[in-house]
């Protein structure tokens with residue numbers, strides 16, 4: 001690389017300081033007003049609801065009509081104070097938005113214009129939410145709250161009791177140390193092999209320690225609880241993914257064989273699992289096949305097997321698309337230097353295809369996490385139930401629909417980070433950086 | 439070498455892609471140290487011919503003999519046979535997930551069974567040979583087209599092949615990068631490598647080729663010494679083609 005003769009200019013700094021310097025008093029006012037009216041609405045709502053309380057303890061044996069945990073929340077939602085807050089927020093934000101958009105074209109700088117747009121857009125958000133709230137206050141709030149807003153049930157059924165944690169610190173610690181040692185050793189072996197130094201080992205060990213602690217806490221949770229359910233959801237999807245992603249790759253290679261006798265069985269398998277509902281597969285295996293054949297398999301194992309076999313069919317298609325997206329020249333070049341078919345796959349095709357299939361495979365994984373809910377038809381024991389099964393249990397013993405909210409919360413806590421990961425990985429792969437880094 | 443003194447012999451090669459009759463009876467013999475240049479219009483079957491030589495395409499009919507072995511015999515170990523024939527492609531086909539040296543050493547280690555150190559040494563030697571000693575740790579995406587193609591040549595040469603096949607290796611290059619690749623090929627020819635070269639570089643054909651084949655529509659229409667064919671093409675299809683490209 002030759003030396004550059006011209007001095008390189010740094011790109012102009014257009015950070016937030018720059019934008020702050022290029023505001024007009026008016027643009028500042030609109031932006032501030034947009035933010036303030038939003039804050040007013042959210043803080044006001046929370047303050048009013050908190051002053052009435054979010055839930056209360058009801059005496060044993062009281063009917064839902066006499067006393068519901070959600071009563072204070074319902075009272076807060078119906079209160080005149082909340083109505084005032086919502087109305088003021090609604091009117092104020094309409095004013096901010098209209099004034100903001102009307103003055104848009106007169107802003108002298110791009111920064112000022114952006115600020116006005118941002119202020120108006122933020123304000124428009126506090127038009128929508130107060131309007132929704134005002135509409136909601138006109139419906140049967142009491143009834144809705146009784147059924148869906150007994151927030152205490154989520155807390156009570158979350159799982160871990162503090163005294164059981166303090167009494168088993170020792171066992172949690174032991175578990176965490178074992179985890180740290182195992183993960184540390186695995187990462188260490190990898191680091192030694194790739195000569196990457198000590199840092200990843202330390203990170204791995206700390207990660208193992210954290211994971212072990214969490215796992216120990218989860219083990220303490222009393223059943224049925226949402227945490228236990230989340231744990232089972234995670235086990236089911238992780239085990240199903242391990243099975244499915246592995247088997248899927250083998251299936252994909254089979255479907256690409258030039259020999260029909262190899263291709264056909266793989267295709268039949270894939271079409272069968274993609275063509276029948278997962279819930280049918282679960283019922284057939286768990287309720288039909290296993291008892292009929294007197295197989296000595298727990299329902300939990302069946303659930304993992306069926307989820308894995310099902311995922312294999314879907315991931316096989318993903319792998320196949322990834323592999324076939326490589327140019328034909330790659331495998332030709334590999335064969336021309338004498339690599340066998342399997343060596344070409346192993347050293348040339350698969351390493352490249354893996355990068356292309358990671359985002360769609362992660363998507364399949366997110367789908368699998370949600371599909372674990374279908375195993376609840378298998379009649380698992382209480383300790384084996386996943387999130388949906390748990391919330392169903394809680395609902396049928398308490399007739400409190402709030403339980404469903406708990407399950408939704410659990411799924412979101414698991415899936416949203418996964419979805420984030422998919423987005424990040426996709427962006428990374430798109431930037432082409434990985435092909436440079438190798 | 440085959441019994442008759444040739445290194446490579448094609449006997450009555452026919453190739454169909456479905457109903458498309460691409461090679462219509464090709465007989466071709468190449469003796470050691472020959473540089474056979476194949477020219478012809480696009481779609482005439484030049485690439486297919488080259489690819490049947492190392493059996494990347496299986497001829498529908500006909501036989502291929504190389505170095506005393508019949509490659510079209512299904513009992514032949516093609517993977518072993520291919521290690522003696524290097525091939526370079528129009529689109530380079532470097533492995534993008536491996537560095538320049540990684541591209542070269544992969545087959546040395548996995549096919550020839552060399553140790554990592556031996557493979558690295560041989561790889562470096564070959565990269566030096568094509569003038570890229572400095573770039574061994576570069577990924578293909580970090581190299582220019584001409585450099586990529588030279589790495590591809592080094593990858594093929596590192597196997598120490600008895601024969602090299604070149605399929606329009608300069609066609610995908612920017613004009614100013616063509617010469618560096620042709621220079622490598624010229625050196626190779628002067629070192630006595632047996633080569634079959636499909637190309638549109640008529641200057642190269644004239645200067646380096648020991649024999650020229652003109653292909654059209656799946657048959658070899660005309661062959662002879664390059665200078666003679668260029669000076670006085672006998673067949674009118676050859677005349678028409680040469681009048682367009684020269």
Ligand SMILES: Nc1ncnc2c1ncn2[C@@H]1O[C@H](COP(=O)(O)OP(=O)(O)O)[C@@H](O)[C@H]1O
Pocket residue numbers: 455458460478479480481482483484485486487
């Ligand atoms: N893998 C293939 N499948 C089907 N048809 C092919 C294939 N490869 C080449 N052909 C056809 O064979 C003919 C000759 O192609 P090719 O040998 O690439 O010609 P050239 O290299 O002389 O331009 C073309 O009509 C092309 O479409």
Ligand SMILES: [Mg+2]
Pocket residue numbers: 484485486606
């Ligand atoms: Mg061609």
